Amino acid sequence: MPDTQEKERKSLEERNQMSDLERLRHSCAHIMATAICRIWPDAQFAAGPPVENGFYYDVDLEHRITPDDFEKIEAEMKKVVKENQVFEKVIVSRDEALEMAKKGRLAAVAERDVPSQFKIDLLGDIPEEEEISLYKNGDFWDLCAGPHVPRTGNCKAFKVMSVASAFYKGDASNPQLQRVYGTAFKNKTLLEEHLVQLEEAKQRDHRKLGKELDLFHIDEMVGQGLVLWKPNGAVVRQELQNFISEHLERQGYSQVFTPHIGKLDLYRTSGHFPYYADSQFPPLAERDTLESLADEGCTCGELMNKLEEGDVQGFLLKPMNCPHHIKIFQSNHHSYRDLPVRLAEFGTVYRWEQSGELGGMTRVRGFTQDDAHLFCTEEQVKDEIMGCLELVKIVLGTLGMEDYRVRVGLRDPDSSKYVGDPEKWDRAEEALREAASTLGTDFTEEPGEAAFYGPKIDFVVKDVIGREWQLGTVQVDYNLPERFGLEYVGADNASHRPVMIHRAPFGSMERFVGVLIEHFAGKFPTWLSPEQVRILPISEKFVDAADKVYETLRNEGIRVTVDKTNEKVGAKIRLAQLARIPYMLIIGAKEQESNQVSIRHRDRGDGGAVSVDEFKDQIVDEVRSRSL
């Protein structure tokens, strides 16, 4: 009992602290707006809230703010702070506020010829019954619910961070504003700490490490968002796939292989085409068909129509693996005794993501899902979901990824984008909820996060920049069995419709490895390391001894190399450290004589000399147990 009380008090304290910080950041947003107003009086401000790591203010301004302006803005902000203006709350009537806005007096330091257009719009969004408050600091008046710190002098540690663009109210049909980001902390020490953290985060960015460690490459000539796995990256991926394959075996899955394309009819039946055509690579049509259509003077628009209507046959790069797996299921008759059928594949899919959204390995156009589809009876759904969750937990647990959240995605009651019978949705949502509650981890239910064909459970992790990525996923699907007319023969000798479950514990290999690189900061556990051991002979004289150790380890399946360059050990160690190789084995006269190696671990440093066999047994065990 005292335990929970202790906890509650602490979390309340934490929350209060947070809101103090948010208040400070919000005040900084006003100070920044004040500064921008003084520099560019024609600035029109929209919204300026605190956010996770700071604050921003959206501004419409003729002048394009660039990083070169940050210093100027900060200098002006410092002046405002030095003036130690009081943040004063003024309650006004709607008409008074409107009057000021029309004179351009809101989010401004003086009256202007142009009205404060965004503030007028925002005023309209405030419900009738709510009171309208303005905040003023010095000459700067702004429409604002507050709260604020007492004085501008309370904001001592801030920094203008970046500028980007944002649509007003997040709607692409609205004008684009310049969003100026800043961060602020209670004091300079905390600000410094945060900046150092950002710098460290940059160091472990998977795009940077991917290059340094030679893991993957994205080439302009190959195409945006199409990942080339280099030999080192391929090792990591292969090890992960072996790992998951072992568990597939244990959990009664069958692995299959399917091609990367399928006929449009397949996706017409599944409903992926043309409904999701915008996020697919365009269809492929046969050359002969294209030629004869061209002869007839067919336009591109007409061709698209014909493809969509099915008048012309074509192929699609597969956006999902499920239709292929369904066809495998359908190629046999199934008795209820066969169920559940679990078909797994590391299946590569292609999706036309918008170019501005692509990045590194986490958002790409071609990716390989560790996909599987389970065909089961309605009664088996819950157990199967629990089995899937179990697998996700094993995966994340083995890799030491504890920092994730579980999201149960339910349908948005107000939306019509979902297919299928509401009663079945209810049953599926209930099954997921029940399964999630057995996880032993907290989860949030989020309406509107369901897939269009069914509810799902997602495992979401954050990358170093703090962006959330969905990795593992378990989704119930009542829709596809219906569309493809799937059946099995029940104990009653009548035909029944199976339920389908889609699941992918990693999500995609690309995204997962991207997140994994950042999680480990490039220091993969030994079982995943592209190079597990590097042998460093002290000089040329000991190369033969090194080669012997190399053979011994290689025979055990250890990924090992010998550094035969004409360098001193110091230099060899440095390179091995930079490559994040877990073990360095140093061999000189001493070791050669005693048939030993001196171990240096990338994190633990000098580990002293042990016999070759002892080291061999130790590393083989470490790799086999997949220890962290």
Next chain:
RNA sequence: GCUCUUGUAGCUCAGGGGUAGAGCACUUCCUUGGUAAGGAAGAGGUCACGGGUUCAAAUCCCGUCAAGAGCUCCA
């Protein structure tokens, strides 16, 4: 897709209307060295691509492609 920023050697980056720069990596030679950089020499670039302005463009302007940040979208 939209806005802004960026694109110079394999990598990290400097420079900038008048013959292309550094460090690391690479090659060769010297050195045979005990826990994060031994020394010397050499090689390597149509300055992303296409146009324009100019006596002259890597540099200025326009366009395209790509990357980054953010917004929007996401099966």
